[in-house]
Amino acid sequence: VLSLAGVPDDLGFVHFAWDRAAQRREDAAGLASLAALDDARFLAFCGEVPVLRETGAGLDALFQAADIPLRPAGLEQVFLGLEDGAPRSALLLPPDARPALEATAGLVLMDLRTIGIKRPLPQPIISALGCAKALLGWHMKHRFCAHCGQPTEAICGGWKRLCTACGTEHFPRTDPVVIMLVTDGDRCLLGRSHRFPPGMYSCLAGFLEPGETIEDAVRREVLEEVGVRVGAVRIVANQPWPFPMSLMIGAIAEAQSTAITLDPAEIEDARWFSAADAAAMIDHTHPEGLTAPITMAIAHHIVRGYLAEVAAASG
Ligand SMILES: [Zn+2]
16 A cells, blocks of 8 residues: 555645647657747746846746847747646746846746745746756756767757758656665664755665666665665655756665664765654754654655555554
8 A cells, every 4th residue: 555645745846737738849840839929928947046036925936038138049949738738838047047037127036946835936837947947957968969970950949859960869867766674663764965954864875777667676775885685665755856866766675684884975974763753853843852854755755655655654
């Protein structure tokens, strides 16, 4: 039984709601016509940073074509889909335009982590920004062919790049990351890396390697980072994570051994926590001030789901 059936409303970047309309991507003239419609709207990024506009009621991420700042200097434009039939795209503005944009009245540049935490926009728009950030970020870093080194150009509404010399097609990347809560009955293992804020512990995580199943990646990462052997692995949730372009695959993993041996290069500390401790950490009420990730992050929901299972088993 999966604990995290359904999509939590407060989990970040999982609420993309537009029709991707992938069948439209091959038709360049059709996409240009769509982008010229009155109800077309555009997300704008300055490098990796979303550009928002102030309205009387708060902030908005969607621009009409005529209101896009610095439009002539725009780089890639990608077609994200249709919102109730209306075209939605995203546009990349040069990173060095940031000072000019920040000096423009009515514009606000806010990095996507801050948007995800503060939620000044509806979750579906934040998720669309996540999609756009990952896709535009891929364009920024793949201007040359990985096969022959010659320039590539964006095609298919931004969902491919084509090498101008050898014809190789390159597709946007998504990098899978396993993130797991290791459990030993009513105890769970949380660790912290050197870069976490003081007192924060989270699920262990690491990149999936070529030739590896998700379950094997969970077992390998846990063994490498904390020296604990893991048996059964259940995948319980997943989340696009646009920093820069990952898919977080959330799992609950049963420990077969409990002695912790840290890899000091990766992990500063890891401990077994009681269910009561873990509950206080995600609620930010722990007596020692220890915390676990906030609701935007999948780790929060993996811990919460595990705690619900523990409570159901004991109740
Ligand atoms: Zn090439």
